[in-house]
Amino acid sequence: MLATQADRVMALGEWEGRWHENNIGFHQPHVHNLLESSIDKVLAGRTAVRFFFPLCGKAVDMKWLADMGHSVVGVEISEKAIEQFFEENNLTYSEEPVPSIPSAKVYKSSEKNISLYQCDLYSFSSSIEGQFGAIWDRGSLVAINPRDREKYASLIISLMAKDCRYLLDTFLYNPELYKGPPFFVPNEQVHSLFGNSCDIELLQSVDSLTDKQRGWGLDYMTENVHLITPKSE
Numbered sequence: 001m002l003a004t005q006a007d008r009v010m011a012l013g014e015w016e017g018r019w020h021e022n023n024i025g026f027h028q029p030h031v032h033n034l035l036e037s038s039i040d041k042v043l044a045g046r047t048a049v050r051f052f053f054p055l056c057g058k059a060v061d062m063k064w065l066a067d068m069g070h071s072v073v074g075v076e077i078s079e080k081a082i083e084q085f086f087e088e089n090n091l092t093y094s095e096e097p098v099p100s101i102p103s104a105k106v107y108k109s110s111e112k113n114i115s116l117y118q119c120d121l122y123s124f125s126s127s128i129e130g131q132f133g134a135i136w137d138r139g140s141l142v143a144i145n146p147r148d149r150e151k152y153a154s155l156i157i158s159l160m161a162k163d164c165r166y167l168l169d170t171f172l173y174n175p176e177l178y179k180g181p182p183f184f185v186p187n188e189q190v191h192s193l194f195g196n197s198c199d200i201e202l203l204q205s206v207d208s209l210t211d212k213q214r215g216w217g218l219d220y221m222t223e224n225v226h227l228i229t230p231k232s233e
Protein backbone atom coordinates (compact mmCIF):
# COMPACT_ATOMS: atom_id res chain seq x y z
CA MET A 1 0.00 0.00 0.00
CA LEU A 2 2.81 2.42 0.92
CA ALA A 3 4.47 1.85 -2.45
CA THR A 4 1.49 3.39 -4.29
CA GLN A 5 2.32 6.92 -3.14
CA ALA A 6 6.06 6.46 -2.48
CA ASP A 7 7.18 8.53 -5.47
CA ARG A 8 4.61 11.31 -5.22
CA VAL A 9 6.37 14.68 -5.08
CA MET A 10 4.88 18.09 -4.53
CA ALA A 11 7.41 20.86 -5.14
CA LEU A 12 7.43 23.88 -2.83
CA GLY A 13 6.34 26.01 -5.80
CA GLU A 14 3.19 23.92 -6.14
CA TRP A 15 2.25 24.67 -2.53
CA GLU A 16 2.90 28.37 -3.05
CA GLY A 17 0.80 28.20 -6.23
CA ARG A 18 -2.08 26.71 -4.23
CA TRP A 19 -1.97 29.67 -1.87
CA HIS A 20 -1.91 32.12 -4.77
CA GLU A 21 -4.93 30.44 -6.37
CA ASN A 22 -6.68 30.17 -3.01
CA ASN A 23 -6.82 26.41 -3.56
CA ILE A 24 -6.52 25.69 0.17
CA GLY A 25 -9.29 23.21 0.93
CA PHE A 26 -7.17 21.92 3.84
CA HIS A 27 -7.62 25.16 5.80
CA GLN A 28 -10.25 25.07 8.53
CA PRO A 29 -11.77 28.31 9.80
CA HIS A 30 -12.25 26.78 13.28
CA VAL A 31 -10.02 25.14 15.88
CA HIS A 32 -9.40 21.51 14.92
CA ASN A 33 -11.85 19.30 16.80
CA LEU A 34 -9.25 16.62 17.55
CA LEU A 35 -6.80 19.18 18.96
CA GLU A 36 -9.56 20.55 21.14
CA SER A 37 -10.54 17.12 22.43
CA SER A 38 -6.89 16.11 23.06
CA ILE A 39 -5.59 19.35 24.51
CA ASP A 40 -5.64 18.20 28.15
CA LYS A 41 -3.44 15.23 27.24
CA VAL A 42 -1.04 17.51 25.37
CA LEU A 43 -0.78 20.06 28.14
CA ALA A 44 -0.70 17.49 30.96
CA GLY A 45 -1.26 20.29 33.47
CA ARG A 46 1.49 22.53 32.09
CA THR A 47 1.09 26.26 31.49
CA ALA A 48 2.95 28.54 29.06
CA VAL A 49 3.99 25.63 26.84
CA ARG A 50 6.16 26.27 23.76
CA PHE A 51 4.29 24.81 20.78
CA PHE A 52 5.82 24.00 17.41
CA PHE A 53 3.64 23.93 14.27
CA PRO A 54 5.46 22.33 11.32
CA LEU A 55 3.90 23.38 7.96
CA CYS A 56 1.59 25.71 9.82
CA GLY A 57 -0.39 27.32 6.97
CA LYS A 58 -2.72 29.83 8.60
CA ALA A 59 -4.13 27.41 11.18
CA VAL A 60 -6.36 29.26 13.65
CA ASP A 61 -5.20 26.73 16.26
CA MET A 62 -2.09 28.91 16.67
CA LYS A 63 -4.12 31.90 17.84
CA TRP A 64 -6.27 29.67 20.07
CA LEU A 65 -3.19 28.37 21.91
CA ALA A 66 -1.55 31.80 22.12
CA ASP A 67 -4.78 33.19 23.63
CA MET A 68 -4.43 30.54 26.36
CA GLY A 69 -0.94 31.85 27.24
CA HIS A 70 1.15 29.38 25.25
CA SER A 71 3.77 30.42 22.72
CA VAL A 72 3.82 29.28 19.12
CA VAL A 73 6.57 28.87 16.55
CA GLY A 74 5.46 27.83 13.05
CA VAL A 75 7.23 27.12 9.79
CA GLU A 76 5.54 27.71 6.44
CA ILE A 77 6.87 28.23 2.93
CA SER A 78 4.05 30.51 1.75
CA GLU A 79 4.42 34.18 2.57
CA LYS A 80 0.80 34.65 1.59
CA ALA A 81 -0.35 32.09 4.19
CA ILE A 82 1.60 33.84 6.94
CA GLU A 83 0.35 37.30 6.03
CA GLN A 84 -3.23 36.03 5.87
CA PHE A 85 -2.84 34.42 9.30
CA PHE A 86 -1.94 37.73 10.92
CA GLU A 87 -4.46 39.79 8.94
CA GLU A 88 -7.40 37.41 9.45
CA ASN A 89 -6.69 37.23 13.19
CA ASN A 90 -6.33 41.02 13.48
CA LEU A 91 -2.75 40.76 14.72
CA THR A 92 -0.08 43.28 13.85
CA TYR A 93 3.35 41.87 13.10
CA SER A 94 6.94 42.68 12.31
CA GLU A 95 9.11 41.00 9.69
CA GLU A 96 12.83 40.26 10.08
CA PRO A 97 15.45 38.29 8.16
CA VAL A 98 16.79 35.12 9.80
CA PRO A 99 20.59 35.39 9.64
CA SER A 100 21.17 31.63 9.90
CA ILE A 101 18.72 30.72 7.10
CA PRO A 102 19.48 32.47 3.80
CA SER A 103 16.37 34.13 2.28
CA ALA A 104 14.14 33.17 5.23
CA LYS A 105 12.06 35.67 7.18
CA VAL A 106 10.46 35.48 10.59
CA TYR A 107 7.11 37.18 11.18
CA LYS A 108 6.48 38.06 14.81
CA SER A 109 3.17 39.06 16.31
CA SER A 110 3.35 42.28 18.29
CA GLU A 111 0.57 41.26 20.73
CA LYS A 112 0.81 37.46 21.02
CA ASN A 113 3.69 35.09 21.45
CA ILE A 114 3.61 33.81 17.86
CA SER A 115 6.63 33.64 15.49
CA LEU A 116 6.20 32.22 12.01
CA TYR A 117 9.24 31.33 9.93
CA GLN A 118 8.80 31.64 6.18
CA CYS A 119 11.20 28.99 4.87
CA ASP A 120 11.52 25.37 3.83
CA LEU A 121 10.94 23.20 6.90
CA TYR A 122 14.17 21.32 6.24
CA SER A 123 16.23 24.49 6.73
CA PHE A 124 14.80 24.90 10.24
CA SER A 125 16.54 23.32 13.25
CA SER A 126 16.79 23.42 17.04
CA SER A 127 19.66 25.91 16.71
CA ILE A 128 17.08 28.55 15.73
CA GLU A 129 14.38 28.31 18.40
CA GLY A 130 15.59 25.52 20.71
CA GLN A 131 13.34 22.56 21.52
CA PHE A 132 9.61 22.51 22.16
CA GLY A 133 7.27 21.30 24.89
CA ALA A 134 4.53 20.40 22.40
CA ILE A 135 4.02 19.89 18.68
CA TRP A 136 0.75 19.94 16.75
CA ASP A 137 1.22 18.07 13.48
CA ARG A 138 -1.90 18.48 11.39
CA GLY A 139 -1.52 18.49 7.62
CA SER A 140 2.24 18.14 8.00
CA LEU A 141 3.56 14.54 8.09
CA VAL A 142 0.64 13.74 5.77
CA ALA A 143 1.62 16.59 3.41
CA ILE A 144 5.38 16.20 3.04
CA ASN A 145 6.61 14.05 0.19
CA PRO A 146 6.43 10.38 1.28
CA ARG A 147 10.11 9.79 0.39
CA ASP A 148 11.12 12.47 2.96
CA ARG A 149 9.42 10.87 5.97
CA GLU A 150 12.60 9.61 7.66
CA LYS A 151 14.31 12.99 7.28
CA TYR A 152 11.14 14.65 8.61
CA ALA A 153 10.95 12.32 11.63
CA SER A 154 14.62 12.97 12.52
CA LEU A 155 14.01 16.71 12.39
CA ILE A 156 10.88 16.48 14.55
CA ILE A 157 12.64 14.25 17.11
CA SER A 158 15.50 16.78 17.28
CA LEU A 159 12.97 19.52 18.09
CA MET A 160 11.37 17.62 21.00
CA ALA A 161 12.31 18.67 24.52
CA LYS A 162 12.46 15.86 27.10
CA ASP A 163 8.92 16.69 28.25
CA CYS A 164 7.56 17.19 24.72
CA ARG A 165 4.08 15.93 23.92
CA TYR A 166 3.72 15.60 20.17
CA LEU A 167 0.20 15.28 18.78
CA LEU A 168 0.21 13.74 15.30
CA ASP A 169 -2.80 13.56 12.99
CA THR A 170 -2.72 10.91 10.22
CA PHE A 171 -5.12 9.32 7.73
CA LEU A 172 -5.87 5.79 6.64
CA TYR A 173 -7.58 5.27 3.30
CA ASN A 174 -7.09 3.22 0.16
CA PRO A 175 -4.16 4.93 -1.63
CA GLU A 176 -5.06 3.09 -4.85
CA LEU A 177 -8.10 5.35 -5.04
CA TYR A 178 -6.58 8.78 -4.30
CA LYS A 179 -3.08 10.10 -4.91
CA GLY A 180 -2.97 12.64 -2.03
CA PRO A 181 -2.14 14.91 -0.33
CA PRO A 182 -3.05 14.23 2.36
CA PHE A 183 -0.98 11.09 1.96
CA PHE A 184 -1.81 7.77 3.56
CA VAL A 185 0.29 7.09 6.71
CA PRO A 186 -0.34 3.69 8.34
CA ASN A 187 0.07 3.32 12.11
CA GLU A 188 2.89 0.82 11.52
CA GLN A 189 4.87 3.58 9.82
CA VAL A 190 4.26 5.99 12.70
CA HIS A 191 5.87 3.30 14.87
CA SER A 192 8.79 2.71 12.50
CA LEU A 193 9.47 6.46 12.25
CA PHE A 194 9.20 7.38 15.94
CA GLY A 195 9.07 4.13 17.94
CA ASN A 196 12.83 3.76 18.57
CA SER A 197 13.07 6.92 20.63
CA CYS A 198 9.45 7.61 21.59
CA ASP A 199 6.40 6.04 23.17
CA ILE A 200 3.31 6.21 20.98
CA GLU A 201 -0.30 6.13 22.11
CA LEU A 202 -3.23 6.12 19.69
CA LEU A 203 -5.52 8.66 21.36
CA GLN A 204 -8.37 8.85 18.88
CA SER A 205 -9.48 7.07 15.74
CA VAL A 206 -12.49 8.56 13.99
CA ASP A 207 -14.36 8.05 10.74
CA SER A 208 -13.60 11.18 8.74
CA LEU A 209 -15.24 10.27 5.42
CA THR A 210 -17.39 13.13 4.15
CA ASP A 211 -18.72 14.06 0.72
CA LYS A 212 -15.40 15.81 0.05
CA GLN A 213 -13.44 12.54 0.33
CA ARG A 214 -16.19 10.60 -1.47
CA GLY A 215 -15.63 13.12 -4.28
CA TRP A 216 -11.94 12.11 -4.33
CA GLY A 217 -13.13 8.54 -4.95
CA LEU A 218 -12.56 7.23 -1.42
CA ASP A 219 -14.83 4.70 0.23
CA TYR A 220 -13.40 5.02 3.75
CA MET A 221 -11.20 7.44 5.60
CA THR A 222 -10.05 7.13 9.18
CA GLU A 223 -8.34 9.97 11.02
CA ASN A 224 -5.95 8.90 13.76
CA VAL A 225 -4.47 11.08 16.47
CA HIS A 226 -1.30 9.81 18.14
CA LEU A 227 0.38 11.16 21.26
CA ILE A 228 4.14 10.73 20.93
CA THR A 229 6.48 11.32 23.87
CA PRO A 230 10.23 10.78 24.24
CA LYS A 231 11.10 7.51 26.02
CA SER A 232 12.49 8.20 29.45
CA GLU A 233 16.18 7.23 29.65
Ligand SMILES: C[S@@+](CC[C@H](N)C(=O)[O-])C[C@H]1O[C@@H](n2cnc3c(N)ncnc32)[C@H](O)[C@@H]1O
Nearest residue numbers: 015026055056057059076077120121138139143
Ligand atom coordinates in the same frame (compact mmCIF):
# COMPACT_ATOMS: atom_id res chain seq x y z
C1 LIG B 1 -1.82 20.58 4.04
S1 LIG B 1 -1.27 22.20 4.42
C2 LIG B 1 -1.58 22.23 6.15
C3 LIG B 1 -1.49 23.59 6.79
C4 LIG B 1 -1.83 23.63 8.28
N1 LIG B 1 -1.03 22.72 9.06
C5 LIG B 1 -3.30 23.40 8.52
O1 LIG B 1 -3.61 22.48 9.27
O2 LIG B 1 -4.12 24.13 7.96
C6 LIG B 1 0.49 22.05 4.26
C7 LIG B 1 1.22 23.38 4.32
O3 LIG B 1 2.61 23.18 4.30
C8 LIG B 1 3.25 24.11 3.47
N2 LIG B 1 4.50 23.41 3.04
C9 LIG B 1 4.58 22.30 2.27
N3 LIG B 1 5.84 21.86 2.21
C10 LIG B 1 6.59 22.70 2.99
C11 LIG B 1 7.96 22.73 3.36
N4 LIG B 1 8.83 21.82 2.93
N5 LIG B 1 8.37 23.72 4.18
C12 LIG B 1 7.51 24.66 4.66
N6 LIG B 1 6.18 24.67 4.33
C13 LIG B 1 5.72 23.70 3.51
C14 LIG B 1 2.24 24.43 2.39
O4 LIG B 1 2.42 25.72 1.83
C15 LIG B 1 0.92 24.33 3.17
O5 LIG B 1 0.51 25.56 3.69
